[in-house]
Amino acid sequence: MPQPDRILLVISILEGRNFPSQSSCQLTVDAKFDGEILTTDPVEFTSTPDINQELAWELDKKTFQLHKLQRSVIKCNAYSTTSTGQRENLGYFIIDIRPLNTSQKIRWYHLLQTKYPKLKPEFSICAYIEDDQTTRSGGGSTTSKISKTPSNTGISSTTTTATTSTRSKHLQPILLEDKGYYQLGSDVPSAEIFSLSITIRSAQNLTYLISSSINLNTQVGYFFDYKLFDNKIKTEIFHNLIQPEFYPERASVRIRSSIQLLRSYLETYHPIEFNLWSENNIIGQTHIPLHKIFKPLQQKSGMDKTFDVLTETYNLRIISLNENENEKLQTIEDEDSQPIVKVEITLARETSINKQKSKNDKQQRKRSNSANTNPSSNTTIVEHENR
DSSP: OOOTTEEEEEEEEEEEESOOOOTTEEEEEEEEETTEEEEOOOEEOOSSOEEEEEEEEEEEHHHHHHHHHTTOEEEEEEEEEETTOOEEEEEEEEEEOTTOOSSOOEEEEEOBSOSOTTTOOEEEEEEEEEOTTSOOTTOOOOEEEEEOOOOTTOOOOOEEEEEOSOGGGTOOOEEETTTTEEEOSOOOTTOEEEEEEEEEEEEEOGGGGSOTTSOTTSOOOEEEEEEETTEEEEOOOBOOSSSOOOOOEEEEEEEEEOHHHHHHHHTTOOOEEEEEEETTEEEEEEEEOGGGTTGGGTTSSOTTOOOSEEEEEEEEEOBOSSHHHHHHHHTOOOGGGSOEEEEEEEEEEHHHHHHHHHHOOOOEEEOOOTTOSSTTOSSEEEEEEOO
């Protein structure tokens, strides 16, 4: 988070297009500003490389104004790297910092002096400024101090902070209870409110997770639990492990953010641990791939492409935490006999949600979630859908 007299100069390198596909190579981008070079993490070198990473420099406002007067630029070089570590320059593009401000606008930059002149490869870039008025309230980046020597810009020696190459990995949503949502990143003009929900639809073949010696006719209760934005969600108890019957249960949170930052954050989100409990014991486990929710947009030309609702459904295989039972599961070749839970992930713009609610004829009943780490908060809602 920049101090009151400092700003963050941010470039979001979103994606590329018109590249040759080179499955044996990885792609990186180096960005150089005022003598400091930041590098993206390697990504797969495809015809439309999905980079989706941020690089940023922190400096004081006076120094930034001097850079503008001296017409300083950010020079970005793209590189391919082979499995043997051989690095090849693919071309470069220049970002002029003079017109940059706090508004986030996306534009395409052609690679200059590229080795693929006929293809005309280019990158989608969002460059902007974060100052003390629009900063991330949660201190969203891990930084390392770099002592700088005078550069050829003529600016006197200063101390600058360079963020890690993927600032979104360290960014955390901030709960704003009075507003009923989580704030992710700066509250910039392009920010919108989204609803992120996880629905537990059904489950099958759960008996394979327990020993055959256990009596299934007992009144032992079973339930699932997981965490969504640090809120612990616990489903209602069901008793029939042979034919599990429960209302499809949805947990949702509201998030205010820009599309670019929300995508960058969710795509680096670790899969959510999802457990099946029998009383006080975990008998099965899987992971919800929240990071894949933006997969339908990966083939589109631009992260600023709008959407109303993104929905992905997964049949997740549950593994037993009992080593003996898990060995038995490995012997089951029929996929239809594997222990499965059906999970649906939905990300929707709030405007589309409001439209859908007005047309929705389903009756839903809400219940309070005693397992929620913040029961009084209206930012996490658990609902049941009638069958």
